[in-house]
Amino acid sequence: xxxxxxxxxxxxxxxxxxxxxxxxxxxxxxxxxxxxxxxxxxxxxxxxxxxxxxxxxxxxxxxxxxxxxxxxxxxxxxxxxxxxxxxxxxxxxxxxxxxxxxxxxxxxxxxxxxxxxxxxxxxxxxxxxxxxxxxxxxxxxxxxxxxxxxxxxxxxxxxxxxxxxxxxxxxxxxxxxxxxxxxxxxxxxxxxxxxxxxxxxxxxxxxxxxxxxxxxxxxxxxxxxxxxxxxxxxxxxxxxxxxxxxxxxxxxxxxxxxxxxxxxxxxxxxxxxxxxxxxxxxxxxxxxxxxxxxxxxxxxxxxxxxxxxx
Numbered sequence: 001x002x003x004x005x006x007x008x009x010x011x012x013x014x015x016x017x018x019x020x021x022x023x024x025x026x027x028x029x030x031x032x033x034x035x036x037x038x039x040x041x042x043x044x045x046x047x048x049x050x051x052x053x054x055x056x057x058x059x060x061x062x063x064x065x066x067x068x069x070x071x072x073x074x075x076x077x078x079x080x081x082x083x084x085x086x087x088x089x090x091x092x093x094x095x096x097x098x099x100x101x102x103x104x105x106x107x108x109x110x111x112x113x114x115x116x117x118x119x120x121x122x123x124x125x126x127x128x129x130x131x132x133x134x135x136x137x138x139x140x141x142x143x144x145x146x147x148x149x150x151x152x153x154x155x156x157x158x159x160x161x162x163x164x165x166x167x168x169x170x171x172x173x174x175x176x177x178x179x180x181x182x183x184x185x186x187x188x189x190x191x192x193x194x195x196x197x198x199x200x201x202x203x204x205x206x207x208x209x210x211x212x213x214x215x216x217x218x219x220x221x222x223x224x225x226x227x228x229x230x231x232x233x234x235x236x237x238x239x240x241x242x243x244x245x246x247x248x249x250x251x252x253x254x255x256x257x258x259x260x261x262x263x264x265x266x267x268x269x270x271x272x273x274x275x276x277x278x279x280x281x282x283x284x285x286x287x288x289x290x291x292x293x294x295x296x297x298x299x300x301x302x303x304x305x306x307x308x309x310x
Contacts, residue, residue, distance in 0.1 A: 254290045
């Protein structure tokens with residue numbers, strides 16, 4: 001008998017649910033009562049996977065609730081689902097159709113089911129994301145400050161920058177309290193920060209947004225972050241390799257760490273210089289340094305041993 005899989009299309013007020021291979025479809029509300037009813041209805045089916053499409057945060061409480069009910073939940077990339085739908089020739093788009101496509105996608109691809117982050121990890125990820133948003137807003141205001149010369153506008157920007165700086169300080173205090181208040185996270189931060197090029201901000205970004213670090217092999221963790229190159233090749237033609245997808249915020253943090261490590265970490269500096277001397281473009285060399293840095297961080301958490309210079 002074919003395994004049961006469930007696809008869920010999430011919107012603000014409702015959940016459209018599709019079950020394969022039975023073809024059953026139904027709708028529940030996206031509230032406590034609806035989620036409880038959904039968990040109770042799915043539990044007897046013992047689905048191999050329950051897939052929820054990432055939709056700007058609406059999926060978080062759904063995935064957490066179903067996982068807490070003992071169901072195997074996986075959050076899927078909406079871009080991959082839409083590409084799958086196009087490959088099937090399904091140009092129409094509606095919530096029931098999307099739920100059916102999600103279920104079909106899971107049935108065809110059989111993604112690995114990983115434990116979802118717990119409530120504390122999700123909170124830390126939200127705090128880190130909010131800090132990143134505040135920093136981006138401050139950067140935008142400073143750019144306006146350079147362009148605008150009118151006194152009243154300059155005063156408005158100065159007031160907003162002061163408020164944003166105050167909020168940033170509060171967030172950093174909250175993040176510091178969360179990380180240093182948890183023995184497990186404190187140990188992880190100290191291990192990661194032992195690597196030259198990795199500071200507190202990068203370490204905390206990795207802890208919050210890449211909880212799988214240390215539990216996967218180097219190829220899987222690189223693919224998860226989007227640092228595994230994919231090639232384009234057909235016959236004798238071979239195009240350039242690219243990176244992309246994965247967790248862009250973690251990848252951006254690792255790029256910053258790679259830029260510092262390529263100057264101050266002797267081993268990674270020698271690695272980068274060797275690539276550049278071999279004719280690799282500097283950006284390609286930086287990507288390779290970021291990937292190697294990720295491999296090092298993964299091994300450090302796996303072995304629970306701090307950085308040791310060669």
